[in-house]
Amino acid sequence: MKKILIVGLLGFLMLSCGTSKKAKTASKEKRNPSEVSASKDNPKATKQKETINLKNMSPVELYIYTYAEIAQEEMKRYGIPASITIAQGILESGSGNGNLTKRSNNHFGIKCNGWQGQKVYHDDDEAQECFRKYKDPKHSFRDHSLFLFERNRYSFLFDYKTDDYSSWAKGLRQAGYATDPKYPDKLISLIERYRLFELDTQVLKNTAQQSLPKPKYNLTKKTSIYHVQKGDTLYNISKKFGISVEELKSINRLKKDQILIGQELKLK
Numbered sequence: 001m002k003k004i005l006i007v008g009l010l011g012f013l014m015l016s017c018g019t020s021k022k023a024k025t026a027s028k029e030k031r032n033p034s035e036v037s038a039s040k041d042n043p044k045a046t047k048q049k050e051t052i053n054l055k056n057m058s059p060v061e062l063y064i065y066t067y068a069e070i071a072q073e074e075m076k077r078y079g080i081p082a083s084i085t086i087a088q089g090i091l092e093s094g095s096g097n098g099n100l101t102k103r104s105n106n107h108f109g110i111k112c113n114g115w116q117g118q119k120v121y122h123d124d125d126e127a128q129e130c131f132r133k134y135k136d137p138k139h140s141f142r143d144h145s146l147f148l149f150e151r152n153r154y155s156f157l158f159d160y161k162t163d164d165y166s167s168w169a170k171g172l173r174q175a176g177y178a179t180d181p182k183y184p185d186k187l188i189s190l191i192e193r194y195r196l197f198e199l200d201t202q203v204l205k206n207t208a209q210q211s212l213p214k215p216k217y218n219l220t221k222k223t224s225i226y227h228v229q230k231g232d233t234l235y236n237i238s239k240k241f242g243i244s245v246e247e248l249k250s251i252n253r254l255k256k257d258q259i260l261i262g263q264e265l266k267l268k
Contacts, residue, residue: 052065059095060190060194063089063096068082071085071086078149079158080149081164083199084165084172084187086190086196086199087169088172099122104131104132105137106131106132106134106140108140110143110147112130114262115132118133119131153175157171162203163197165187165188166188169187169191172184224268226267227262228262248267251267
């Protein structure tokens with residue numbers, strides 16, 4: 001207690017003896033530009049209350065640092081492992097440095113397919129394909145969640161535990177998310193190399209599993225509505241749900257066999 005009083009007294013005496021000039025000089029010292037402290041543009045630093053040197057981070061590490069919290073929020077809402085989301089983002093956006101991502105904030109290469117928002121055109125499987133454009137990267141992450149959450153072919157993924165990143169990685173390939181046969185191995189390698197599974201653990205410690213929603217379109221033969229997916233035809237839909245093409249056309253008042261991606265079809 002004496003020490004505290006003595007230090008306080010000395011400080012007061014020093015200030016009263018004309019040390020304001022030194023304080024003024026010190027306030028003008030420049031901070032190291034490679035050190036980023038807490039600011040509105042760096043919310044994570046605000047929470048950690050520490051200085052973080054971004055200059056020494058690799059592009060992958062910087063990507064994880066920047067988007068990990070967004071991926072965790074998506075995991076809380078939709079049950080998609082944050083580790084999977086971040087690993088996919090690293091691969092598909094080139095750690096945020098890919099041409100498409102820089103032009104559109106599109107981190108997952110989601111194409112237009114009925115998109116009503118802004119668009120950009122980019123060479124992919126074919127020349128100048130249409131891709132969705134977002135004002136903010138977080139909207140790309142939300143669209144990625146909805147892309148998996150609302151499509152029947154991915155519904156089985158939500159039967160896996162949210163910390164079972166290996167099954168999720170293999171399941172994405174099985175569901176046709178990527179054509180690269182090594183896609184699951186690439187995701188798993190990133191997750192284990194950068195310990196992304198720790199993001200999942202952090203969420204699971206604070207999120208009750210029963211609070212996670214179930215896929216919106218987990219379809220069975222008893223389901224009454226089906227949303228048309230890429231590659232669907234009336235014929236394969238009729239086979240999937242045990243209903244004839246003519247019945248489908250009659251129920252939905254279709255005059256032609258042509259259907260559109262995202263179109264709702266009644267099955268009863």
